[in-house]
Amino acid sequence: MQSPITVTRLVTRKRALDQSRIEQEQRSPVAADGEVILKVDRCALTTNNISYAAYGDSMHYWEFFPTGLAEWGHIPAWGFADVIASGVENVAVGERFYGYLPLASHVWVRPDRVIRRGFHDGTEHRQALSSVYNQYTRCSEDTYHRPATENLQVLLKPLFLTSLMLADFLKDNQFFGASRVVFSSASSKTAYGTAVCLAGHPKLECVALTSTGNKTFVERLGCYGRTVSYAELSELANDRPTLYVDFSGDLGLRERVHQHFAGHLVYSCFVGSAHTTDEAELSAVEGLRPVFFFAPIQIRKRSVEWGAERVNRYVGEGLQRFYRQVSAPVNPLLQVVESHGLEAAQSVISRLFHGHIPPVEGHVIRL
Known part of the structure; x- marks a missing residue:
């Protein structure tokens, strides 16, 4: 019998974003049929995340990763995660995905519409939420993914x-x-x-x-x-x-x-x-x-007019140009600051909330 997974998560007070706490629970390491367990590797924290929290009620951002606590929520973040258990035929253990994640060590998803490029999370409570945030991209099939630029991707994409x-x-x-x-x-x-x-x-x-x-x-x-x-x-x-x-x-x-x-x-x-x-x-x-x-x-409008392939190309090529511009050796516009653990995330969120992060810095949390 496999040992249970220790799941660590950071929850934030919805009405006071500089207040947060770290919680732990034990969960089964076995994925149920139709389920995939993702282990979160890295996430970006920017003022974008503070906006997700600020409009968490009106724009439903708190609903993507519910905590079951009325006053406390998961601030969502963009990042990379690896499959550690899979009950889905076309999603393999060891695969790496880019997508919308909670500030937590693990997340459980139910892949739906699985294609070569990735999948949508079919978890019931996410179906009424914006589909853009439910897409998970398979890194091995992403033409524009590079391991060396993952920090830039989570920060800037x-x-x-x-x-x-x-x-x-x-x-x-x-x-x-x-x-x-x-x-x-x-x-x-x-x-x-x-x-x-x-x-x-x-x-x-x-x-x-x-x-x-x-x-x-x-x-x-x-x-x-x-x-x-x-x-x-x-x-x-x-x-x-x-x-x-x-x-x-x-x-x-x-x-x-x-x-x-x-x-x-x-x-x-x-x-x-x-x-x-x-x-x-x-x-x-x-x-x-x-x-x-x-x-x-606007993404939905262009997807209808152009098709998904052209939209992906438009975004990917634009991103590559932007990466080169912000990381140019002569005049770099972004300094990546990489920290480890949810304790570091607590500090960064508080500093973002109070406006204490210099604009040149981009913070990545490794889990």
């Missing part, structure tokens, strides 16, 4: 996917008539990833809004036409159709932006929250009502 689809959405709508796009929290990886995707677009000015402390870093990125601090917002001329992309969730800043560009603001888009963990607030004191951008909707 989820963020860049949003960046790429946001840029695609804006292009798809001819920028709503704007000739200038203003980004808040311009130092965030999702923000500058979007700017990278828009680089070279004719007659479009990309303007970065950032804190005074991050201004030098943002200028060094080289993907914005102009960088101004929040205090310098009034120096931007209100002389052309402007589109605001809000990565901060700062309602006071949104009000200032809307008032400053009054009459010329053609679209206001809310993407995520780097500055607040409040629920998404889609309101503005003046001007347009902000519209929430949800990347899976």
Whole structure:
């Protein structure tokens, strides 16, 4: 008889994200029929994960890996995991998958629609949730997977996917008539990833809004036409159709932006929250009502129009270009910080929650 598995998990207080605890339980090492046990190897922790938690109720992120505890939840993360037990014919022990994972040592999934590229998790409670988060990619069949760039993949792919689809959405709508796009929290990886995707677009000015402390870093990125601090917002001329992309969730800043560009603001888009963990607030004191951008909707649209193969190629090739740009030896834009264990994850989550992680750092947790 095989010894039980010790499952370790990190649960976080839903209303106080800097409070977490580590729990353990014993579970059978044998996969039931139709079930696969994945051992989590590494996950990324960025402000993206804080957004998952902040909108955990309204966007159902807490529901992917339920804890059974009303006030405590699993913050989801993107990462790599290996199959240690399988009750599914076409999923073998030892295979490695990329996908959406809990901050835990193990996760149980029920592969459905198993194909060469991977599978969807068919666990009952996940069927009403966005299918983008239920897909697990078989690393051996991923043309763009490289063991040497796994840290870059877990850090950047989820963020860049949003960046790429946001840029695609804006292009798809001819920028709503704007000739200038203003980004808040311009130092965030999702923000500058979007700017990278828009680089070279004719007659479009990309303007970065950032804190005074991050201004030098943002200028060094080289993907914005102009960088101004929040205090310098009034120096931007209100002389052309402007589109605001809000990565901060700062309602006071949104009000200032809307008032400053009054009459010329053609679209206001809310993407995520780097500055607040409040629920998404889609309101503005003046001007347009902000519209929430949800990347899976644009992915679904392109999948219908282009087909899955073309979408995968579009994402994969864009990622490879982005990897090269952020890790260029002359001017690297990302410093990967690798830590070990859920205790390290607790510290990183708290620092992310309080805004104490420098924008150049990307944190990977090895389990």
